Amino acid sequence: MDIKDYFRIRLTTIKSGDPTPFDLYIMIDGKIINYLKKGDALKEDRASILHFRDSGESFFVSNDQKEIYREYVKSMMNSSLIPNNQKANILRESSIAILEDLFENPDVGMALEASKPIIHELLQFMDVAPESIGNLISLSGHDFYTYNHSFDVSIYSLGLGQALGFDRKMLEELGIASLFHDVGKRNVALEILCKKGPLDEAEWAQMRMHPQYGLKILNEHPGLSDAVKAACYEHHESWSGGGYPQDISGQEIHPFARIVALTDTYDAMTTQRSYNVPMRPTEALNMMKNKLAGRYDPEMLRAMYSVLFKMEKKPTG
Ligand SMILES: [Fe+2]
Numbered sequence: 001m002d003i004k005d006y007f008r009i010r011l012t013t014i015k016s017g018d019p020t021p022f023d024l025y026i027m028i029d030g031k032i033i034n035y036l037k038k039g040d041a042l043k044e045d046r047a048s049i050l051h052f053r054d055s056g057e058s059f060f061v062s063n064d065q066k067e068i069y070r071e072y073v074k075s076m077m078n079s080s081l082i083p084n085n086q087k088a089n090i091l092r093e094s095s096i097a098i099l100e101d102l103f104e105n106p107d108v109g110m111a112l113e114a115s116k117p118i119i120h121e122l123l124q125f126m127d128v129a130p131e132s133i134g135n136l137i138s139l140s141g142h143d144f145y146t147y148n149h150s151f152d153v154s155i156y157s158l159g160l161g162q163a164l165g166f167d168r169k170m171l172e173e174l175g176i177a178s179l180f181h182d183v184g185k186r187n188v189a190l191e192i193l194c195k196k197g198p199l200d201e202a203e204w205a206q207m208r209m210h211p212q213y214g215l216k217i218l219n220e221h222p223g224l225s226d227a228v229k230a231a232c233y234e235h236h237e238s239w240s241g242g243g244y245p246q247d248i249s250g251q252e253i254h255p256f257a258r259i260v261a262l263t264d265t266y267d268a269m270t271t272q273r274s275y276n277v278p279m280r281p282t283e284a285l286n287m288m289k290n291k292l293a294g295r296y297d298p299e300m301l302r303a304m305y306s307v308l309f310k311m312e313k314k315p316t317g
């Protein structure tokens with residue numbers, strides 16, 4: 001088997017002491033080695049040493065055991081023995097592992113379909129533990145890969161959608177819309193996406209094409225709603241005009257796109273990238289309210305304050 005036959009998981013999603021219903025692999029010197037056999041338990045003391053070493057790069061489950069892994073995560077989410085803050089962590093880490101895999105998959109239709117249960121589980125968790133959105137948000141903002149970013153934008157958007165009184169069906173759609181808002185970045189050169197430092201003019205021009213690229217990709221998948229497409233195509237428009245690609249304004253911009261515009265910027269501002277220092281939540285929101293005044297739907301910006309400050313946020317912000 002080769003690396004393509006495995007997907008990366010975080011060790012925090014595995015409960016030590018209990019038998020693990022799948023094989024766990026570890027990457028050592030570029031080779032994947034079976035670390036734990038299906039049915040064996042991860043020992044508590046080993047787990048703490050391994051957690052320390054787990055940079056998110058080195059633990060794997062094989063693709064043919066993906067469903068078993070998903071079921072395993074689901075059963076932990078239903079367990080009354082695990083506290084909600086830990087569940088929030090398990091949910092985030094397991095969703096991101098699955099998303100990483102999906103986002104690298106060339107088949108967008110499959111990725112769209114396979115993302116539905118992720119949003120579903122997220123909403124379910126928010127239902128049973130309404131305060132959990134706070135736990136989830138407190139975990140955001142640490143990485144800058146597209147799948148992490150997209151997942152975090154989804155969490156913020158669902159929180160905001162809930163605060164705005166969206167019903168369940170709308171929230172499910174909003175979840176998918178947020179997850180795929182940057183799908184057009186698939187067509188932007190990797191050197192541009194990963195460039196450390198500011199982009200030059202030509203690079204910017206290509207970067208700014210991602211809403212168009214995204215719409216084109218989504219249009220190839222019948223059955224997607226206009227709302228999902230609008231979130232992708234219009235999330236760089238500005239409330240007062242001057243955004244791209246269409247330069248529309250106010251209510252002309254689809255509400256989903258207005259939400260994503262806000263949560264997308266917020267996530268970018270509060271996330272550690274190699275070339276910037278992340279802002280604290282208040283700093284970021286105040287900047288969006290003052291310096292960037294007019295760019296965001298004012299009513300949504302107010303609701304975003306209530307979403308974020310109902311809860312505690314890690315000081316790393
Ligand atoms: Fe974008």
Ligand SMILES: [Fe+2]
Nearest residue numbers: 149181182264
């Ligand atoms: Fe984005």
